[in-house]
Amino acid sequence: MKKIPYKIYLTEEQIPTKWYNLRADMKEKPAPMLNPQTGKPASLNDLYPVFCEELAKQELDDNTAYIDIPEEIREFYKIYRPSPLIRAYNLEKALDTPAKIYYKFEGNNTSGSHKLNSAVAQAYYAKKQGLKGVTTETGAGQWGTALSEACAYYNLDVIVYMVKCSYEQKPFRRAIIETFDGKVYPSPSNTTNAGRKILEKKPNTTGSLGCAISEAVEKAVTTEGYRYVLGSVLNQVLLHQSVIGLESKKAMEMIDEYPDIIIGCAGGGSNLGGLIAPFMKDKLTGAANPRIIAVEPASCPSLTRGKFAYDFCDTGKITPLAKMYTLGSEFLPSANHAGGLRYHGMSPVLSKLYHDGYMEAVSVEQTKVFEAAVLFAKHETILPAPESAHAIRTAIDEAIKLKESGEEKTILFGLTGTGYFDMIAYDSYLNKTMTDYIPTDEDLKKGFDLLPNINM
Amino acid sequence: MKKIPYKIYLTEEQIPTKWYNLRADMKEKPAPMLNPQTGKPASLNDLYPVFCEELAKQELDDNTAYIDIPEEIREFYKIYRPSPLIRAYNLEKALDTPAKIYYKFEGNNTSGSHKLNSAVAQAYYAKKQGLKGVTTETGAGQWGTALSEACAYYNLDVIVYMVKCSYEQKPFRRAIIETFDGKVYPSPSNTTNAGRKILEKKPNTTGSLGCAISEAVEKAVTTEGYRYVLGSVLNQVLLHQSVIGLESKKAMEMIDEYPDIIIGCAGGGSNLGGLIAPFMKDKLTGAANPRIIAVEPASCPSLTRGKFAYDFCDTGKITPLAKMYTLGSEFLPSANHAGGLRYHGMSPVLSKLYHDGYMEAVSVEQTKVFEAAVLFAKHETILPAPESAHAIRTAIDEAIKLKESGEEKTILFGLTGTGYFDMIAYDSYLNKTMTDYIPTDEDLKKGFDLLPNINM
Secondary structure, three states: OOOOOOEEOOOHHHOOOEEEOHHHHOOOOOOOOEOOOOOOEOOHHHHOOOOOHHHHHHHHOOOOOEEEOOHHHHHHHHHHOOOOEEEOHHHHHHHOOOOEEEEEEOOOOOOOEOOHHHHHHHHHHHHHOOOOEEEEEEOOOHHHHHHHHHHHHHOOEEEEEEEHHHHHHOHHHHHHHHHOOOEEEEEOOOOOHHHHHHHHHOOOOOOOHHHHHHHHHHHHHOOOOEEEOOOOOOHHHHHHHHHHHHHHHHHHHHOOOOOOEEEEEOOOOHHHHHHHHHHHHHHHHOOOOOEEEEEEEOOOOHHHHOEEEEEEOOOOOOOOEEEEEEOOOOOOOOOOOOOOOOOOEOOHHHHHHHHOOOOEEEEEOHHHHHHHHHHHHHHHOOOEOHHHHHHHHHHHHHHHHHHHHOOOOEEEEEEOEEOOOOHHHHHHHHOOOOOOOOOOHHHHHHHHHOOOOOOO | OOOOOOEEOOOHHHOOOEEEOHHHHOOOOOOOOEOOOOOOEOOHHHHOOOOOHHHHHHHHOOOOOEEEOOHHHHHHHHHHOOOOEEEOHHHHHHHOOOOEEEEEEOOOOOOOEOOHHHHHHHHHHHHHOOOOEEEEEEOOOHHHHHHHHHHHHHOOEEEEEEEHHHHHHOHHHHHHHHHOOOEEEEEOOOOOHHHHHHHHHOOOOOOOHHHHHHHHHHHHHOOOOEEEOOOOOOHHHHHHHHHHHHHHHHHHHHOOOOOOEEEEEOOOOHHHHHHHHHHHHHHHHOOOOOEEEEEEEOOOOHHHHOEEEEEEOOOOOOOOEEEEEEOOOOOOOOOOOOOOOOOOEOOHHHHHHHHOOOOEEEEEOHHHHHHHHHHHHHHHOOOEOHHHHHHHHHHHHHHHHHHHHOOOOEEEEEEOEEOOOOHHHHHHHHOOOOOOOOOOHHHHHHHHOOOOOOOO
């Protein structure tokens, strides 16, 4: 038998021509977003002041299974896609496991992660609508980088609210966003009411994603020719990210493989939702039944320890309400948490699928995550992002279990990006100054107590 | 006609099975290295205490045109190679040039550059010889990263002397080397006589490549089971890097292209020598006659303003003498010089070819280089390393000339790596605090006055 190569590349012509909309095959749909003023399901007209029109339509479209990828977006995808599906021969050997391990590597582009897949789409639709610019927030910085890259390409202005602690700890992320002409403000800032209000209450706050979202949304709706864009959580983002899963599935078909276990890190759900999309379709339609595992940080455990309830997507409570697994919109992971995966909620689509038993979730502690990251780097020669390393951790754990049981199963995991901008975290792991933190039930209760009282 | 894709990938099986040794086709060979004690051509026995045996043989082999790439090295190459040959459609459009521009992108690996190609080979031969470890120096940090990656893979110890200013300015480079278990010392250090001597004379020195080389060589020859390895300048390095040119040529053949102009940045010559190897063969054998352009920084102009003479490869004057274009072994580019390409000399092979009229050389100022880098990033979506951006600058300049003359020529340049660890330099360009510096004739004379007096 011919040896499967290390890297399986599709051709540029094999890049999907349609995104796959997972919601279309869900018998029970995710609960609708609610207008926070009326408490009624958000309509297109509610969304148009915030989102580009085409994106608002995608957001509310629960029924169209396949949506054409515009040729202009496919042209951009061709610059950095298809991303390789990689056989982790060296990791398998190091673990001495009978498991076959594959990973879809989304880090070979300057944004350093899968975030570019949706940034390209959102920037394109904004440009097509004749907008002047877009606003967004960024935490660890991948999304801000990806969006500024996409906006530079389509010649669109972009304002990025960067969570203050990240702005201060990652000046290079700011610099790369500025290289692509993005305007970056540390959040909370005094450029919005939401920011000023938080600064008044907590002048020394280091910011949060929820707060940066409030600022970015406010800026968008109060600035002529601007709209707001978001890199995760939303249905539209999962739609765009389905390109990851569609390519993965096609590449696996080419080598006669199908994953028994699919593993993705989960913060807001953009990567996981994209990676699993076509495999979840198989599961929903009964064509196949792979195990699907979401991996989240023990310090921000929305799926494993959150409540499935309506909640605000931002701290300022100006965004629509979403039904999701949430830790409460004021939840902040502890200061020692490195990297992304720090959002208080989870994609409503994924939340619903998890709630209905279509996937599993585990949480992992960060020192164990970095242990996996370093092992992976040494054997696979790629330095993973801390976020991605959550999936690596669980892939390794599953491969070790398969060694113990002697099963030759196939694992697919998402390697969302590279860790070049996370060396402070690597350093603290290597110096053994990195610590773990698991919130107590008491800590979590504070967040749950603030959930809006909506039963739907 | 079918449109040429953005990225042309060879298959893993198409990775070359042999490196190409350019010296074999040179009618006039580069002058031999000289033993600094005897003044006689260095023999294998002179080199064995410093270099691994197989590498010493490659260093002195001026006659074998093709050298087998061991299967173990090809297996490593398959993890991150073949690297893509990319058609710069978007840059062409931005410049409105009739030129077809291609670039060979070597940045899609964790070391972030082409340096890994030789690091893998050198680490492999060291391991095969049963050594315990290797020593080296690193300036901008790519080489140190690449070598530590390769050594982690082959389970070999590595000690890296990192030029002190780089060690201090680039803590993340240090951290990534340490992630791969490399031991890093800022150079000059007090771990060697060479380092201590320099520290005594100049306690506040920020170090230099020449000094770091002296330390690494001393450490290797005084430590049981260690040898010294180097990431550029040497014949063996150009040999390993020929994989860049061989892949480029094969990929271009697949789309019926042949470059009229080949452009590479040149510091010690590792990338340029590798990129041009098979095309220079065509030139040497009369099969084709492309223009070949070396691009160097105006602040470190060894080819364009240096002397073609025997010189030391290090500040401590313990390495063999090499005949090369040099600015003198004590030359240091001015403090405002960003990134690599700061070595005082140039590969003896490339020096000889340049001297004999087989290639051109230009020097470019760094603000112009960063202007090109930012333009490239916005259109091609890859953030280039400052080193690589030297080639981009000249590729753009040539493409503009072709626009003026209306010629539809084909340009190939080497995009050696990514700039994620160079954001301080990008920042200074964006803030307009970056300056240019061109050494005066007076400055250069100081270096030339210290050249050893050898006529050969």
